[in-house]
Amino acid sequence: MRKTNKNLREIFANGGMAKVMAAHDPLSAILVEEAGFDGIWASGFEYSAAMGLADVSLVSMAEHLNNMRNMAHRTSLPIIADVDTGYGNAINVIFTVEQYEAAGASAVVIEDKMFPKVTSLVEGGRQDLVSIAEFQGKIEAAIHARKDPDFLIIARTEALIAGRGEVEALERAQAYEAAGADLILIHSKQKTPDEIESFVSNWRGAIPIVIVPTAYPQMTEARAKSLKKIGILIYGNHAVRAAVTGMQNVLAQIIRDGGIQNANETIVPVSEIFRLQNMDRVKKNEKRFLR
C-alpha cells in the first residue's frame, strides 16, 4: 500500500477522530493536505461536479480511479475513495478494490444502494437499497480482494436516507460489521444532528462510525468527538463549493470591470500557483540534470 504520512487506522485506533476533506482533483487534494486535514475524500460527487455531470453513475470507474491515482501521486495524506456501490455487484467490487488499492487509496466506502445511484442529498431522489445478504456478499468480496489488511473497507448504509428508519439502519450496520467491515458510514440528510446522534448512541458494535455532516453543520468536531464512537468525520463537498464560490465571484467581477485590473488583487498571484505546482523542484532539477 502507498506510504502515507499517517495510517488511518492508527488515528482512530487510539481513540482519535480523523477529519477528512473532499477533493475533486490533485490541486484541491494538495490544498486539503496543506490546510491540515488528516485525509482526503476522493468524492464521487465532487468529481462528477468537476466533470460537469450529475452524480448518477455517469462518470466511469476508470475516470474516478485515474483521478484518485493522480491525487495519490501528488500528496502524502491517506485517501478514502468513494466508490459508490462498487460499480456493480460483488464481482465488480473485487475488481474495484484491487484497482483502488493498487492506485494508492487507503480505504474505500461502498454503499448499500442499488446501481445506478442518485446522490443522497437530492430531494425526491430514488433511494433503493440492496438486500442485507447481497450487501454482506459485497463486503466479504471486498475483504477477500484487498491485499493489505490496513486497507479499510467502509460499509455505508443509506437506510436513513431511504427512510427505512433507525431500527433497520442499526440492523444493517450490525450485519455489515459481521461481514467484516472496518467501519460503518451512516448518512443522514436531516437538518440537525438528532438522527445521527440517536443512531450513534444506540450503536452496540465494536467498530467505529463515519459521519458526513453536510446537512447538519451544527455537528462540530468537538461535538462529534464527544460521542466517543466517531472514527472519521468527512466534509463531503466543501472544496468544490468553495471553488465555485471563488470562481463565480471573480469571473463576475472581471465581466463587471471589463478587465482584470481589480480582480488581480482579490486572487492569489500566479506565483502561488507555481508554488503549488512545485516549480521550485523543477528549476532545481533543471539546474542539476539539463545539459
Next chain:
Amino acid sequence: MRKTNKNLREIFANGGMAKVMAAHDPLSAILVEEAGFDGIWASGFEYSAAMGLADVSLVSMAEHLNNMRNMAHRTSLPIIADVDTGYGNAINVIFTVEQYEAAGASAVVIEDKMFPKVTSLVEGGRQDLVSIAEFQGKIEAAIHARKDPDFLIIARTEALIAGRGEVEALERAQAYEAAGADLILIHSKQKTPDEIESFVSNWRGAIPIVIVPTAYPQMTEARAKSLKKIGILIYGNHAVRAAVTGMQNVLAQIIRDGGIQNANETIVPVSEIFRLQNMDRVKKNEKRFLR
C-alpha cells in the same frame, strides 16, 4: 465542427473583440459560459495546475485533449485550445489539429518555443525558440490538417518573452501570417502594456492580434479595443487562481472553526452544485424514461 453559440471568426471579423477566459475542467468552463465571456481558453497552464503538475510538458496531449472534449460536451461557447508547441514537430501538429478539431475545439494556439516547454511567466525559465522556417512548416501543417476553414490556427510568438526584441517579434508574426495563420498571439511578461502597445502599433499585418494581459492588468478591454487590432483578449489563469483562493480560505476556516458551522454560510449551497450539474434535466428524464 461543433456547433457553438457564436462563431469566433464572426466576432472579430466585424471589428469586435472576443473576451475569453481560461478554464481547467468542465465545471469551470460552465462557469465561464454563465459569467458572460465569449469563449473558453482550454489552458495548458490551468490544466497542469489542476493536475498538481508544473507546466513543463508533463501532462500528455491525450489528457489535455480529453479534458477539452469534456468541456465541449458541457458548454456551447467556442473553445480555444492551448496546445503548446503542438506536442512535437509538424507531424505531431497534424495529429494535434485533427484530434482537437474532432473533439470540438474552435481554434488552437501553437507557439514557437522548443519542446519541452517551460511556462512563459516563470523567472529565469528556458525560452528557446524554433527557427522561423521550422515554425512556418508547423503552421502550414496545421492549415493542411484542419477540415473546416473556420477552425482557427493561432500562431503564438514568444519572441518578446525570450528577449528577442520587437523587431524579431514583428518579423516572426509577419512570417507566420504568410504561412497562413489566422491570428497572431503576442505574449509579454512586462508589468505594463507598453511593450504590447508598441508591438501592436507597429504591426502592419492584415490579421488580428491576440493578447493575454496577465502581467499587465492595466490593459482593460476598453483600452485593448481602442488599439483597433485586437481580435481576442484571453484571461489566462484567473479561474484557477480564483478557485485556489476560494478553497484556501474556506479550508482554513473549517480547520480554524473545527467544523463547517460557519463555512456553510460563506460558500454556495449544495443545491447550486446540483444546478450546475443539471440535476433538473436528470430528474425530468427520470420521470419520463424510468419505468
Next chain:
Amino acid sequence: MRKTNKNLREIFANGGMAKVMAAHDPLSAILVEEAGFDGIWASGFEYSAAMGLADVSLVSMAEHLNNMRNMAHRTSLPIIADVDTGYGNAINVIFTVEQYEAAGASAVVIEDKMFPKVTSLVEGGRQDLVSIAEFQGKIEAAIHARKDPDFLIIARTEALIAGRGEVEALERAQAYEAAGADLILIHSKQKTPDEIESFVSNWRGAIPIVIVPTAYPQMTEARAKSLKKIGILIYGNHAVRAAVTGMQNVLAQIIRDGGIQNANETIVPVSEIFRLQNMDRVKKNEKRFLR
C-alpha cells in the same frame, strides 16, 4: 455524424444485408476494413478480452468509448457500438448515446439484460432480463438522445439466451419496435440455426433483424440473406480469436526454436506494420512540412 464510406441504413433499406466484423482496437478495425466487411462491431467482449478481463462489466464505459473513438479516427467504415445494457438505466443510456454518437459511431446495440452483465455464451451464466416496460423506456431514452435520425438504435433481446422461449422473444422484439428501435438483434447460443430461423420466420415486425451466428456457423451469409429479414449479420469475436491463434502459434514457435530465425518467415514483415500505420503519409508530410 461521422462521415463513413457507406451509410448503414442504406445497405439494408435496399434489401441488402450488411456483414459486420468485430474489432478490439484500431489496428484490428483497419484490418476489418481492408478485408472488405461493411462495418465494424466495436465489441464489448473483444475489448474486454484485449484488456485481459472477463466480460462482466469490468471495463468502464469511458474506456470502451475511447477505444471506439480511436477506431473511428483510423477507419471509414460505419461502426456499430456494443454498449451492453447502456451502462445503467435510461439516464445512463441518454449519456451513452450522446457520447457514442459524438465519438463517431453509426449505431449502438443495447441489450435487455440486467446490469452488471455476464457474457451470453458462458455455460450457466446469470441471465436476468429487465422488464419490457423498463427496456422500452431505455429505447425511448436512446431515441430521444440521438441527434441524427440515421444513428441507429438496435434493441437486443436476450430472451432466447435466458431460456424464456420464442413467444417471449417475439413479444419483446415487438415491444421494442413499438418503442422506436431501428432493428432487433436476436441472440441465440444453440449450436444450429433452427432457433433463430424459427424466430425470423415468425417475426411480423416491419424492422429488420440482426443476428450473430457465433454458435451456429452453418448460418452462412447466403442462408441468412435467403431469410429476407436479416439487415445486419455480425461476426462477433473472430478477430480476437484469430489474433490469439496467430500469437499463440508464433510465440510457441519462437520458444521452441530458441530464436526468430523461422518465425520471421511465418509472419508479415515489419514493413507491413509500417503500411498499416500509414508511415507513407508520415514520410510524405515530413518532406512537405519539416524544415
Next chain:
Amino acid sequence: MRKTNKNLREIFANGGMAKVMAAHDPLSAILVEEAGFDGIWASGFEYSAAMGLADVSLVSMAEHLNNMRNMAHRTSLPIIADVDTGYGNAINVIFTVEQYEAAGASAVVIEDKMFPKVTSLVEGGRQDLVSIAEFQGKIEAAIHARKDPDFLIIARTEALIAGRGEVEALERAQAYEAAGADLILIHSKQKTPDEIESFVSNWRGAIPIVIVPTAYPQMTEARAKSLKKIGILIYGNHAVRAAVTGMQNVLAQIIRDGGIQNANETIVPVSEIFRLQNMDRVKKNEKRFLR
C-alpha cells in the same frame, strides 16, 4: 515495486540471459507469459501499431503508461517499458520514471534520439541524436527518480542506426554506463549480426548488453548467449506481427467463404478466450459472493 515471478536483475546477474517478448495489450502480455518468456517488452512500436498510428511520438505517454499498467495487473512477469526518449528532456524523464515505476514496470529503456522520434527501422527516417552530455543528464535524472534500486535504467543508443559508427556507439555506451545506466541497449538494423557482434566483442564495460535482433534473425538465443555479455534479448514486434497475420488470414477466409463455417475450425474456440479472461475465477467468485 510490483512483485514479479522473477527479478530481472537476478537473471542476468547470474550469467543468465532474459528473453523478453513484445506485447501491445494485456491479452498479448498474458500470451507472452503463458508461452514461457522471461519478461514483457511494453513496446512503443507495438502499442502505436495497435492504435493504428505511426510510431512517431503521436501516442501520449499517459496512454502507453496506462496500457503498461493494465499489463502489470494481469500478468506476473517483469515488464520492460519502452519510453522512447523519456517523453522530453531530463525533467520529463524524472516524471516518466516515477510514473512507470509506480505503475509496476521493472525497467525502462530510454534512447538517445531527439524528440519527437521516428521508429528505428524505417528506411530514410530522421535519426538525430542528442549530445552525450545531455543524455548523461537524462540517465542521472532517471537514477535519481527511481525509488527501488532494482528498477533498471536501460540506456539505448541509436548510434549505429544513425550511421555514427562503432567508435561513437562504444563511446556513448561507456558514457552512459558512467552516468549510472544498469544496461546498454545497442540497436542495429543491419541484416546480419556482424555489426552487433563486433560491438559486443569490443565492449569493455562492466554492465550487460541488451539486443533486439529483429533485423538479424540469425542471432538465436544460443548464439547470443555465446557472446557472454548479453543480459537481455528482446523480440521487438513479433506479437503484433503474428496477430496481424492471424487476423488477415481469417478475415480473408470469412470474406471468401461468405461465412464462418470454415474459419471456426482454424481459430481457437470462444472457450479459449474465456480461459484467458479468467472466467473460471469469476464464476467461482459469483458462487461465493453473489447472494
